[in-house]
Amino acid sequence: MLLKLLLSLSCFAIVAFGVPEQLLASDSNAAPSLTATPRQLTFTVPESSSQILVWATSAGRTVDLTHSASYSSQDPSVARVNERGQVVPVADGQTEIVIQSGEASLTVPVSIQGLGQPAPISFRNEIVPILSKASCNSGGCHGKAEGQNGFKLSVFGYDPAFDHQSIVLQSRGRRVNLAAPEKSLLLAKGTATTPHGGGQKFSSDSRWHARIQRWIAEGAKLDAPQTGSVETLIVTPSEVVLAPQGQQQLRVTLRSPDGTERCVTAEADFQSNQDSIAGVDHDGFVQATDVPGEAAILVRYLGQVATCRVVRPRMAGEFTRPPEINFIDTLVWNKLDQLNVSPSEICDDATFLRRVSLDVIGTLPTAEEARDFIKDTSPDKRQRLIERLLQRPEYADYWTQRWSDLLRVDKDVIEPQGAVAMTNWIHDQLARNVPYDEFVHAILIAKGPTWGKSPSAFFQVQKDPEMAARAVSQLFLGVRIECAQCHHHPFERWDQSDYYAFAGMFTGIDRKKDPRNGMKIISIPGKDLTHPRTGEPVAAAGLGSVPPDFPEGASRRGELADWATSPENPYFAKSIANRLWAHYFARGLVDPLDDFRATNPASNEPLLDALANHLIEMDFDIRKFTTTLLTSRVYQLSAVTNESNALDNQNFSHAAWKPLPAEVLLDAISQATGVPEQFNGWPVGYRAIQIWDNKLPSHFFDVFGRPSRLTVCFCERGVEPSIAQALHLMNSAETMDKVMNRRGRAAELANSSLSVDDMITKLYLTTLTRFPSEQELVLMRSAFEESKDRHEVTEDILWTLLNTREFVFNH
Numbered sequence: 001m002l003l004k005l006l007l008s009l010s011c012f013a014i015v016a017f018g019v020p021e022q023l024l025a026s027d028s029n030a031a032p033s034l035t036a037t038p039r040q041l042t043f044t045v046p047e048s049s050s051q052i053l054v055w056a057t058s059a060g061r062t063v064d065l066t067h068s069a070s071y072s073s074q075d076p077s078v079a080r081v082n083e084r085g086q087v088v089p090v091a092d093g094q095t096e097i098v099i100q101s102g103e104a105s106l107t108v109p110v111s112i113q114g115l116g117q118p119a120p121i122s123f124r125n126e127i128v129p130i131l132s133k134a135s136c137n138s139g140g141c142h143g144k145a146e147g148q149n150g151f152k153l154s155v156f157g158y159d160p161a162f163d164h165q166s167i168v169l170q171s172r173g174r175r176v177n178l179a180a181p182e183k184s185l186l187l188a189k190g191t192a193t194t195p196h197g198g199g200q201k202f203s204s205d206s207r208w209h210a211r212i213q214r215w216i217a218e219g220a221k222l223d224a225p226q227t228g229s230v231e232t233l234i235v236t237p238s239e240v241v242l243a244p245q246g247q248q249q250l251r252v253t254l255r256s257p258d259g260t261e262r263c264v265t266a267e268a269d270f271q272s273n274q275d276s277i278a279g280v281d282h283d284g285f286v287q288a289t290d291v292p293g294e295a296a297i298l299v300r301y302l303g304q305v306a307t308c309r310v311v312r313p314r315m316a317g318e319f320t321r322p323p324e325i326n327f328i329d330t331l332v333w334n335k336l337d338q339l340n341v342s343p344s345e346i347c348d349d350a351t352f353l354r355r356v357s358l359d360v361i362g363t364l365p366t367a368e369e370a371r372d373f374i375k376d377t378s379p380d381k382r383q384r385l386i387e388r389l390l391q392r393p394e395y396a397d398y399w400t401q402r403w404s405d406l407l408r409v410d411k412d413v414i415e416p417q418g419a420v421a422m423t424n425w426i427h428d429q430l431a432r433n434v435p436y437d438e439f440v441h442a443i444l445i446a447k448g449p450t451w452g453k454s455p456s457a458f459f460q461v462q463k464d465p466e467m468a469a470r471a472v473s474q475l476f477l478g479v480r481i482e483c484a485q486c487h488h489h490p491f492e493r494w495d496q497s498d499y500y501a502f503a504g505m506f507t508g509i510d511r512k513k514d515p516r517n518g519m520k521i522i523s524i525p526g527k528d529l530t531h532p533r534t535g536e537p538v539a540a541a542g543l544g545s546v547p548p549d550f551p552e553g554a555s556r557r558g559e560l561a562d563w564a565t566s567p568e569n570p571y572f573a574k575s576i577a578n579r580l581w582a583h584y585f586a587r588g589l590v591d592p593l594d595d596f597r598a599t600n601p602a603s604n605e606p607l608l609d610a611l612a613n614h615l616i617e618m619d620f621d622i623r624k625f626t627t628t629l630l631t632s633r634v635y636q637l638s639a640v641t642n643e644s645n646a647l648d649n650q651n652f653s654h655a656a657w658k659p660l661p662a663e664v665l666l667d668a669i670s671q672a673t674g675v676p677e678q679f680n681g682w683p684v685g686y687r688a689i690q691i692w693d694n695k696l697p698s699h700f701f702d703v704f705g706r707p708s709r710l711t712v713c714f715c716e717r718g719v720e721p722s723i724a725q726a727l728h729l730m731n732s733a734e735t736m737d738k739v740m741n742r743r744g745r746a747a748e749l750a751n752s753s754l755s756v757d758d759m760i761t762k763l764y765l766t767t768l769t770r771f772p773s774e775q776e777l778v779l780m781r782s783a784f785e786e787s788k789d790r791h792e793v794t795e796d797i798l799w800t801l802l803n804t805r806e807f808v809f810n811h
Contacts, residue, residue, distance in 0.1 A: 033057045034065070034101060037236060037251060040109045041097075043079070043089035045118050047126075047211035050263040051251045051284070052085040052108060053236065054099055064240070066249035067285065069101040079110045084283070085249065086266070088207060089115060121215035122223045123164055128157040129267035129302055130208050134190070134201040137163070141198055149197060151175075158303065158495070159533060164222040181216035207266070231256050233264075233304040235297075241311045242278065242288040250284035250308055252299055269300040273600060274650070278310040288312050291647045292339050298599040303495070305599050314340040317644055327614070328632035331607040332652055341645050344654035347638040349374050350770035351811070352382060356630055357769075358660065358810045359584050360389040362398035362689045364668040367765035374771070386630045390623045396431040398689045401663060402583075403430070405717065406475055407443070407458055410694055410709040414457040418450040418518050422457045423692040436576055436620040437565040440476050444561035449517030456521040459509055465529065469503035475712040476564060478575030478596040479543060493598070497538055500529045501547070504540030508555040523555035543571070571596060573612035573620075578602075579714075580622070581611065584629050586656035587649070593714060603650045639811040657809045659719050662704035663688035669802060672767045673738035674745035703728050721808070729803050739799045746798045750791040756784050759794065767801040 037053040054065045071081040075095035081087045087097060089112045096107040121127065128137075137143040137153040146152070150171065154162050167175050167186060177184045185194065187209060192200035202208040215221075236251045252268040253261040270280045274295035278288045286297060288310065297308040319337045324330050336343060347355070353373045357365045365373070373381065389395065403426050411419040429439050443455040450457040462468035473479045481494050481502065508526030511519055528537040539547035540556060542563040550556055565572055575596065582588035589602040589611075602608040611625075618624045629635055637655050645653035660668060666688045670677045676684055679696060688701075694709050703725055705718015729735055739746060745766065749759045760780045764772040772780065783793045801807055 034069075034099065034104045034106045036099060036106060036108050038108070041079075041087055041111070043110070043112045044114045046089060046115045047207045047214065048262070049086055049088045049207060049266050051249065051265040052081075052087060052097065052099070053249055053251050054085060054101065056101060056104070063246075064248045065101050067247060069099050072098045072100075073110075074098060078112060084285075091115060120218050120221070120223075121211060123215065123221065124160045124223055124225065125302065126211060127215055128160050128163060129264065130202075130212065131163065132157050132300075132302075133267045133269060134208075136198070136201070156300075156303075160225075161222060164220075168220050168222075176216050176220045178216065178220060181213045184213070184216050186216070187212060231304075233299065233301055233306045234261070235299045235306040235308045237308060238306075239309045239311070240286075241313060242286070243315060244288065244290045244312070246288045246312075248286040248308075248310070250280070250286060250297065250299070252284065252301060252306070254301065254304075264301050267301065271298045271300075272296070272310075273298060276649075277312050286310060292341055292644075293648060293650050294339070294603060296599065296601050300599075305493075307599050307601065309601065311338065313338065314644055317342070322633065325631055325633045326628060327610055328607065328628070328634050331604060331610060332634045334606070335604045335651055336653055339648075339651060341648050341651060341653050342642060343634075344638045344640055344642055344645060346633060346636050347655065348770075349376075349381075351638065352636055353385065354769035355655070355810055356382075356386060357389060358664060358668075360386070360398075360626070360630070361392055361394035362401075362661070362664040362667070363394045363687075364671050365769050366671075367762055370765045370769045382636070383631060386627055390626060393431075394689070396427050397687070398664075399430050400427040401689050401691075404692070404694070405707050405709055406712055406714065407455070408461045408471075408709045408712060409457070409692070410461065411692075412695060414450055414460050415518055416693070418457040418460065419692055419694070421451050421453050422455060425453050425455055428453070433621065433623050436615075436622050437572070438620070440572075441561045441565045444472065444564060445523075445555075445557050447521045447523050449514055449520050451516075451518040457518075459521045460511065460519050462506075463511070465503045465506040465509070466499075468506040468509070469499070471712045472506075472564070473502065473543065474594050476575060477543065477569075477571035478578060478590065478594045479571055480595050480597075481543070494543070496531060496533065498543060500531055500538040501541040502543050504529045504538060505542065505556050505560040507540070508557060523557065525554070526550070526556040542569075567616045573615050574608055576620075576622075577611040577615050577625070578608060580626065580629065582714075584626075584635060585652055586658045587652075591650070594712075604652075655811060657805070657811045659721050659809055661717065661719075662701045662706045663691070665704060665808065666700055668807070669735065669738060672745065672802060672807075673741065673798065674748060675738040675741045675743070699732075700728070700734060725808075726803075729808070735799075735802070739795050739802070746795040747791065750794040756781055760797065763794075763797055763801060767798070768804070768806050 033056065035055045035057065037055070041050050052066070054069045056063050056065045066085050069085070071083065071085055073079050073081050073095055075093065076090070078091055078093040078095040079087055079089055079097070081097050087110065092113050092115050095110050097110060099106050099108065131137045131153060135141055137155060137157050142148045142151050142153040143155040151166065153166055157163060175185045188194035189196040190201045190212070191204050191209065232255045234253045234255055236253070237248070240248050242248060250265065250270070251263065252265045254264050255261045265284055268284065270282070270284050272278055272280045272295050274293065276289060277291050277293040278286055278295040278297070280286045280297050292312050292314040294312065295310045297310060299306045299308070317340065319340050319342055321333055321337065322343055324333065350370065353365050353370060357363055373385065400423060404423055407422070407426070409419050409422050414422065443458055446455040446458060448454055448456050450460050459468065462471050470482050473481045481499050504526065507529065508524050510522040510524045512522060514520045526540065528540055530536065531538050541547040542560065545563060548559045550559060563569065567573065575594070578588045578590050579593050582593040589604055589608045590596055590600060591603070614628060615625050634652055639655040639657055641654050648654070666677055677688065678684055679686060679691060682691065698706070707716035710716065738744060741747065749762060754762065757777060760772055760777060764770060780797055783797065784790070787793050
């Protein structure tokens with residue numbers, strides 16, 4: 001009977017998948033009009049190339065035909081073109097590239113001059129990009145810390161001078177042969193004519209081979225770094241709408257300050273942030289899938305980055321705009337309208353009660369709360385419920401634990417007294433609803449004993465300027481700068497100067513042992529840090545900001561705190577708005593939630609901007625901001641998908657199934673079974689969300705992903721369900737002891753005078769916060785009819801409900 005009950009319900013270990021929708025693209029009978037980008041080509045460098053894009057416009061719709069059109073050169077002795085529309089120069093002269101697509105055709109003029117006496121090859125601008133595109137300087141090859149097989153390059157080419165020295169001077173200069181460039185080891189390895197662990201990177205008749213060989217023939221020189229205005233990286237198109245299985249070739253150019261452009265598509269790196277929606281190959285060819293949504297194609301070249309936003313709307317059906325409660329609904333519906341994806345219906349009262357209670361206070365509603373709320377007919381009952389939950393003491397308990405994870409309140413590092421003190425400080429801030437900007441400001445300027453009720457222990461954990469800079473940047477600004485410690489961030493603007501400038505803001509901190517108070521955090525005058533490559537001091541500054549004038553002898557953290565928490569800071573309000581959104585909606589608008597960068601755009605940028613502005617207008621009142629989130633219709637959507645949104649996982653067209661955090665799940669099991677957890681050394685009655693001891697021995701916490709508090713990243717918390725978790729719920733002695741406890745819920749109900757139907761209803765309200773369906777009632781009645789042991793059947797039903805996906809997930 002136990003197995004029958006379990007298989008009849010939604011088991012925790014079983015996940016249901018929607019059936020992919022069938023998407024149809026409309027066709028037009030109108031004759032297409034062809035256009036090409038660029039409209040003409042000019043070459044002055046023999047090893048260069050240029051990517052042509054071909055467009056067809058019909059009935060107001062533009063489609064990329066680059067890979068389906070045919071190409072020919074009127075004079076192949078002057079210029080050649082391949083089947084993908086890539087043109088390369090051969091000799092000085094004039095010619096035309098003829099493009100044909102069905103009945104339509106057009107020509108692109110080509111002018112080539114100066115190939116006989118080209119400008120010398122630039123190592124920085126023409127050789128380093130080859131090393132990057134070929135992955136020679138990646139972290140998995142010669143760019144890793146120890147290099148590869150005795151040959152080391154800077155990661156992603158961030159240090160061209162070092163790379164030049166490694167290639168030309170190290171190993172007694174054996175990698176280049178100035179007397180016979182074509183016999184250089186660098187070329188032999190690249191073409192794999194000499195055994196090479198990385199395999200063949202280019203062929204002997206390729207442009208890359210010719211470029212490297214000419215550079216060696218010219219003396220393998222290192223050109224001076226570029227000064228003055230910087231070139232701009234441009235990707236065409238910057239935004240495109242694709243049909244299911246649609247395609248788009250990208251063209252990447254580098255624009256000089258004087259307006260001239262050169263195509264660098266062949267040397268640029270491409271990466272999609274959503275391969276499930278649109279992927280991209282080595283040469284910038286984008287291929288959409290059947291999944292509707294939006295993807296960003298990231299383009300990197302010489303430390304610069306650009307993006308192409310790919311929109312993949314659903315082609316079938318029509319969008320019907322639902323009602324709107326606040327601006328969140330307006331902006332989410334706008335995005336769904338663009339994608340032609342319809343949102344789900346609003347969830348029922350039972351689902352809303354369970355969802356919002358677990359999200360806000362980490363606590364399962366009682367059977368009585370569920371019964372009362374479901375039967376309440378007041379039109380404003382959801383609004384009143386939200387307001388009550390935000391005032392309950394469990395709100396501060398639950399969010400204290402979540403902030404303790406992020407702030408790394410680790411008793412092994414700050415000692416138990418320090419962990420208790422900082423936990424109490426966080427709890428006090430949340431209970432009093434201190435504005436978020438004041439909360440963070442207090443952390444950033446914290447000083448004094450770490451055993452006192454204060455956030456001083458934060459700077460005991462972040463024990464040096466660089467650690468503190470990385471933690472504060474990621475936690476409070478949503479910016480990961482650790483890559484810039486050693487090299488230019490591969491997909492962002494930050495370089496080593498930015499990294500050490502920001503770390504310099506944390507140099508005014510001293511730490512002294514205090515036997516009576518743990519450790520004392522002291523503010524002292526700071527000093528600028530030194531750039532590891534140039535040896536020059538780097539003026540301390542906030543990320544992307546102008547270095548401030550520090551008052552004589554003053555701590556730098558006051559300036560830091562003012563800058564970081566300012567409404568004008570471009571990251572602060574957006575970061576916490578996105579973090580809270582991710583908690584309540586299961587995914588950040590920027591995802592990962594603490595990885596803000598130009599090449600990881602928000603899935604709904606107008607919404608993120610509006611949320612940040614709303615938070616600022618509310619003076620960073622988190623409870624008021626949370627109320628806005630929870631009262632939106634978007635938050636109250638059902639997790640039941642429809643035909644149009646079954647594949648959507650990034651635009652909030654339906655609620656998501658969220659695994660319960662370890663502590664919340666253990667509390668829910670204890671509450672449902674009526675048997676409180678006995679934590680080692682703690683009085684009976686304390687709940688898991690109240691425990692400050694992050695190292696409290698607990699096999700349950702280990703299995704269900706309690707974070708170790710080693711980093712400020714939310715990713716430390718295990719959120720992916722596993723077989724080990726399912727087996728633990730089904731078979732562990734801890735679970736069975738609670739279910740079969742003589743003073744537990746099952747025993748209480750079995751010994752009561754309640755009817756079978758009332759017992760079943762009480763179990764459902766207690767565990768799933770809803771009444772059982774008629775089908776479920778029939779099934780559960782049959783269990784009692786087949787067995788005369790009332791206790792055993794009650795225990796079986798309770799055990800079964802605890803093991804359903806509906807119990808273990810919030811939805």
